[in-house]
Amino acid sequence: MKIAVFPGSFDPITRGHESIVNRASSLFDIIYVAIGVNHNKKYLFDLETRKKFIEATFSSNSKVKVIDYKKLTVELCQDLNANYILRGLRNGGDYDYEYSISQANRQMDERIETIFLATEPKFSAINSSIVRDIYRNGGDIKAFIPDAIKL
Numbered sequence: 782m783k784i785a786v787f788p789g790s791f792d793p794i795t796r797g798h799e800s801i802v803n804r805a806s807s808l809f810d811i812i813y814v815a816i817g818v819n820h821n822k823k824y825l826f827d828l829e830t831r832k833k834f835i836e837a838t839f840s841s842n843s844k845v846k847v848i849d850y851k852k853l854t855v856e857l858c859q860d861l862n863a864n865y866i867l868r869g870l871r872n873g874g875d876y877d878y879e880y881s882i883s884q885a886n887r888q889m890d891e892r893i894e895t896i897f898l899a900t901e902p903k904f905s906a907i908n909s910s911i912v913r914d915i916y917r918n919g920g921d922i923k924a925f926i927p928d929a930i931k932l
């Protein structure tokens with residue numbers, strides 16, 4: 782079984798995240814979309830809401846499971862028997878950041894491979910923090926979030 786963990790904040794999930802998971806569905810048997818909980822971080826959408834959004838997005842994809850976690854991503858992978866961490870890359874900035882994280886994770890457990898998917902160009906400018914700013918200021922975020930989400 783090929784089991785992957787797609788870790789992130791998903792505050793909120795965007796069409797970019799949705800596309801990465803859909804494309805990864807042909808590579809893996811199970812994909813855990815794993816919401817990292819960091820008590821020092823202030824989120825716009827609470828955990829239950831973020832979870833509901835992700836569940837609605839993948840309601841017809843039986844490979845996807847939504848969970849939250851409060852530990853190291855490699856420890857979560859060990860608990861779930863997952864050998865792959867899935868991440869999306871939009872640009873050079875993402876690459877530099879993701880590269881360092883993947884090296885650190887490899888140092889901690891070399892059995893776990895990080896798999897990067899380059900985003901589809903049409904989603905490369907979407908990021909959760911801009912979506913949050915638009916939402917906070919009363920703008921319409923429908924174009925940036927999955928169709929299945931009803932606000």
Ligand code: ADP
Pocket residue numbers: 788789790791792795796797798801867868869870871875899900901904905906907908909
């Ligand atoms: P984090 O706080 O861990 O960066 P995010 O929820 O922002 O969590 O992102 C989770 C993953 O999704 C990261 O690998 C990020 O690079 C990727 N990602 C975010 N937005 C997009 C997008 N528009 N297209 C492809 N990948 C994306």
